[in-house]
Amino acid sequence: MTATLELPSYKEQSPEVAERFRHLKEREVTLSARGLGKTFSSAQGPVKALSDVNFDVYRRELMCVIGASGCGKSTLIRILAGLEPLTEGEVLIDGKPVAGPGPDRGMVFQSYTLFPWLTVKKNVMFGLKMTGSSEMTAESEAMQWIELVGLSGFEDSYPHQLSGGMKQRVAIARALANRPRILLMDEPFGALDAQTRAQMQSYLLQIWRNVDVTILFITHDLDEAVHLSDRILVLDRNPGRVNEIIEVPVGQPRTTRQFLQPEFLATKGRVSELIHPPRETSDEHLPIFKMTRVGDEVV
Amino acid sequence: MPWFTVGKPLDKMRASLLMGASFVLPLLLWSIAAYGPFWSNSKEITIASDTDDKDGFAGAIAPGDVFEADRFSAYQDAVRNDNKALEAAQSTPEPGQSRANMKVLRSIFPVAKEEGWLTQDQEKDYDALFDVWGRIAENEKGAASAISDENLPIVQQNWARLSKASTSYDEAAFVDDVPLLRLVPEAIDKKGRPVFLPAPHEVLSTAIRDFSGNSKLGDLMLGERYIDSIRTIVSGFVIACLIGVPIALLCGTFSFFSRLIEPFVDFFRYMPAPAFGTLLVALFGIQSAPKVALVVIGTLPQMILMVANTTRMIDGALLDAAQTLGAKRPQLVSKVVIPGILPMLYNDLRILLGWAWTWLVIAELIGTKVGLTELIDTHGRRFHFDHVYPWILLIGLTGFVTDQVLSNLRSILFPWVPEAGHSRVRHVLERVGNWLRPGQHKSSQAAAILAKPKEETST
């Protein structure tokens, strides 16, 4: 047995962190899920994807939702965005119930959803024009958002000319341009390679610090969740429901150096425990299978 | 790299090579069929003369007769021998040659007819025939080229004799005592090919004659017919688009219209459009209206189903994204669905235009036959296949060229489609552009970065 590192409990918060959470919870609630439930009717009968999901997201908070694949994360965020009708409960934005999609809830998807026929600039202008801005204001605002995500010089490029990371940055700029109350992000960096993904995380934190925006971020990556979040909502599967909402005890602002801090590791350990419960059969019990070429055994 | 790899594209060189081969091979097959040793080699006589070698050549020989090549040479030699004997006989004049001489006079007739100097009913018009001899002998307006070099001295010698006797044909003054020399038989090569298999060179030469307006078949008005055909297909196709595309967009966007319209269209599609030919004539008369209508009826059902399907292929995530950006239903259609499918719609219409040509050919046969098809039909029945093939090829070529042009325009019309970079036309245009603006070969810095999308490192 090797000596295991003794970690503090993920519930231990330094005074600054505790102070920060106290402040956070004094802010108004931007998004609120009240008893959300969703049952799909499929050919094999009804499938309960979500059941009695309750949580609040405070103004300017960055909350991550984490859960195993298929536990209903996408379903949840699509309901919040109004793209999927819910079967139970309600969604409140600033205390008012909402139905159907709207520009008050911006969304960034895992798949690339830039309009391929529009240039970067026109993509960012799309929402502004939909919500009634004039061409001129839309254009000047779009240029500012493009600058904010560091893509000045690419405003006249078409999406197919951009790399995956650049596309997602444009998607973020496009969603932010509408000045939504909340930015919903469904595994937006899931399709990117590890290096680009790390860069995108630091871009996102930077944007979040500079722009007054509340973010609900879906991921299945433990490091990503702990690194980005104020709080992590862990979703159980079958049916999807809230297991625990964890207050991340890591100090702000976040840096990549924090990845090895005890608080970070403790939180990561806890989340891991929750979404990967210990298995009954361990790998050691696999049957031994011996494969050698006949007449070519190595002694 | 091997020529055959499962699922891998070939390199550029081989791809172009095969593209050339795909046209050369059919042409090669045709040439082998036409020129191959399957058909006997024979001669079709254009100028016939009597010969005294009655053992070798019994019976009258007339222009249009077909001889084996060897036999034709023997026939020419026989006439040459006759001429030697006749030349010898000229030194001892003897009356009673008139009948044979008149035959010689007439033997020039096929040449005169071919050249258009005489008409069919002037075969025995000796006045006119007499003038023809003079015209050739004195090479009026290059008339001498109508006969072979071997025959020219013969004609001149005969003409010297004839013109000495009188200045125009005069039966009384017609040479009777000295025999005229006979024209050495001439012939054109004739393969014993079936009529439906004219050789490539024959088709090419008739094509050149037909398209330059000197067809042997008279005034064909090919240009007008061609424009007529194109007008029919374009009107039919445009009308079909005006009706079909909006319906298809509705079907593809709203399940309501899809369920309401598509089943019937699917059923209607299986009813052959030509079956409505007579109905259309009854409805629209015999002029061009029913023809346009047939193109519309033939194209429309396919168009509705195809474009509706294309419309359904719009990425649902784009619609989701647009909705979270505040787009409502009308904007979803006008700002997302339509621009999103435009390149695919363009492609569909290009393919449908190809099919419309099939309907055109059928359409031109209903009511009053018109256009290129009328020519093809009429002359096909008369076995003028060497004429028919070029016209069919013209239709094929028009369709093919239109399609190629449209397919290359696609990348210019839709620069945001990733494969745009591969267009040949675009490539050529860029080359020309660079050539016209020397010093701008290096593209701007932003474009250089774009060419190699790479994540810049954060600061």
Ligand SMILES: Nc1ncnc2c1ncn2[C@@H]1O[C@H](COP(=O)(O)OP(=O)(O)O)[C@@H](O)[C@H]1O
């Ligand atoms: N349209 C649908 N019809 C039926 N079942 C669905 C549908 N969409 C999702 N589900 C089911 O709901 C569950 C949650 O899916 P999803 O939200 O996509 O999970 P996640 O995003 O966490 O991977 C899955 O079991 C999935 O099979």
Ligand SMILES: [Mg+2]
């Ligand atoms: Mg998902």
